[in-house]
Amino acid sequence: MRILTIASLGIGLALFAVDGLAQDAVHGAEDYKLCASCHGFKGEGNQLVNAPALAGQADWYLIRQIRNFRDGIRGTAEGDTHGKAMGQMAQGLASDDKVADIVAYIKTLPAAHPATTVAGDPKTGQALYASCAVCHGSKAEGNEAMNAPALARSDDWYQVRQLQSFRSGLRGAHPDDVYGQQMRPMAAMLADEQAINNVVAYINSLKK
Ligand code: HEC
Numbered sequence: 260m261r262i263l264t265i266a267s268l269g270i271g272l273a274l275f276a277v278d279g280l281a282q283d284a285v286h287g288a289e290d291y292k293l294c295a296s297c298h299g300f301k302g303e304g305n306q307l308v309n310a311p312a313l314a315g316q317a318d319w320y321l322i323r324q325i326r327n328f329r330d331g332i333r334g335t336a337e338g339d340t341h342g343k344a345m346g347q348m349a350q351g352l353a354s355d356d357k358v359a360d361i362v363a364y365i366k367t368l369p370a371a372h373p374a375t376t377v378a379g380d381p382k383t384g385q386a387l388y389a390s391c392a393v394c395h396g397s398k399a400e401g402n403e404a405m406n407a408p409a410l411a412r413s414d415d416w417y418q419v420r421q422l423q424s425f426r427s428g429l430r431g432a433h434p435d436d437v438y439g440q441q442m443r444p445m446a447a448m449l450a451d452e453q454a455i456n457n458v459v460a461y462i463n464s465l466k467k
């Protein structure tokens with residue numbers, strides 16, 4: 260009798276965490292537990308393990324990235340240590356339904372507000388950002404029609420590293436990475452580290 264009570268209490272608690280969620284998000288919540296060890300329970304990101312914030316990013320972009328990691332289109336370039344770490348995690352999401360479920364769960368988390376860690380000159384960065392805005396939006400809100408993700412919810416240190424990776428070919432060089440290939444020449448327009456920091460500092464100034 261006592262065992263039964265404890266068991267039903269356990270079930271009650273498990274249901275509580277996902278109370279009110281749609282069925283796909285309930286399934287995704289289970290798989291997200293693994294992701295939480297790096298990306299945080301609220302999808303807030305964790306710089307110590309190089310894992311960016313996910314909460315607040317568009318579902319179509321998250322789905323594409325997880326599939327790209329899983330299918331070896333992202334994270335497999337020689338020397339891409341962080342991408343490889345993530346690629347192994349995506350292997351567990353064998354079906355596209357599983358990917359969709361996990362993203363449905365991430366979409367229930369409150370949007371992240373990443374801290375500012377990069378020092379740069381936002382004024383100089385503003386001029387540079389003019390060419391980025393065409394795709395990423397004037398408020399860095401992202402634009403699905405251009406396949407360009409929001410930048411206003413993601414970590415500045417992560418953006419710096421991605422811009423470096425696009426430039427060096429760690430990201431976006433795979434022949435099947437259609438959208439990564441579009442971003443590569445854009446990152447190449449940023450002359451040096453300082454230019455990268457400046458444009459990212461301007462993106463920080465757009466964050467609410
Ligand atoms: C071992 C730590 C770790 C775990 C666990 C992990 N990730 Fe990641 N994830 C990373 C790292 C590191 C990156 C950044 C890779 C890079 O720099 O290119 C990343 C990147 C991502 C991105 C790309 C974000 C963007 O804006 O481009 C998505 C989406 C993502 N992870 C989803 C997930 C999901 C879903 C899970 C659970 C199935 C998961 N991750 C589990 C470490 C992890």
Ligand code: HEC
Pocket residue numbers: 323387388390391392393394395405406407408410413417418419421422438439441442445446448449458
């Ligand atoms: C022609 C459209 C276009 C322009 C212009 C553009 N981007 Fe992008 N950007 C993209 C696309 C598409 C992606 C997604 C690539 C993918 O799916 O892997 C992307 C991805 C990114 C990412 C990675 C985000 C993440 O969460 O992983 C960053 C950072 C970024 N862009 C910054 C910039 C900056 C800064 C500029 C201006 C110097 C810029 N972009 C100009 C299309 C563009």
